[in-house]
Amino acid sequence: MEKKFMGGSWYLGVLGIVMILFVKSNCVDAISCQDALTTLMPCQPYLTTEAPTPTPPCCQAVSTISAAATTTLARRELCRCFEKAAPALGVIPDKAKLLPQKCGVSVPVPIDPKLNCDT
Numbered sequence: 001m002e003k004k005f006m007g008g009s010w011y012l013g014v015l016g017i018v019m020i021l022f023v024k025s026n027c028v029d030a031i032s033c034q035d036a037l038t039t040l041m042p043c044q045p046y047l048t049t050e051a052p053t054p055t056p057p058c059c060q061a062v063s064t065i066s067a068a069a070t071t072t073l074a075r076r077e078l079c080r081c082f083e084k085a086a087p088a089l090g091v092i093p094d095k096a097k098l099l100p101q102k103c104g105v106s107v108p109v110p111i112d113p114k115l116n117c118d119t
Contacts, residue, residue, distance in 0.1 A: 031068035033081035039064055043099065048090045059103035066105055079117035 031039075042057035054062075069075045086096065093112075100107045 031065065031074065031078070033078065036065050036068075036078055036081065037085060044089075046102075047092060047095055047099070054099060054102050058099075059105065062099060062103045062105045066107060076117055079115070083117055 039061045040058075042055055042061050045051045046054040046058055065078070069078050085091075086093075097111045099111060
């Protein structure tokens with residue numbers, strides 16, 4: 001189990017979920033996929049298990065990613081990254097949708113696994 005979380009697949013899944021939050025904007029990418037996935041590691045227990053609420057470190061990570069993804073290009077790249085990673089990491093889509101609300105972080109785009117990252 002730890003091998004799965006330590007590998008790149010968990011990071012990609014979480015990044016996919018969080019990137020979906022930030023799909024629409026207008027600049028240059030400010031954070032890489034790997035950096036975003038690493039930043040979001042504290043969200044893994046909430047996103048992949050029955051944990052009822054995200055931890056403060058998870059919410060800080062969501063806020064950090066949101067602040068770093070300031071451009072349309074950056075948000076699209078993160079969206080694609082999260083889109084690929086989420087299924088591999090076992091992210092529960094309904095929990096991902098609730099993450100911004102549970103953390104009190106305002107995001108420009110809803111988290112939804114059906115979201116088209118290219119729009």
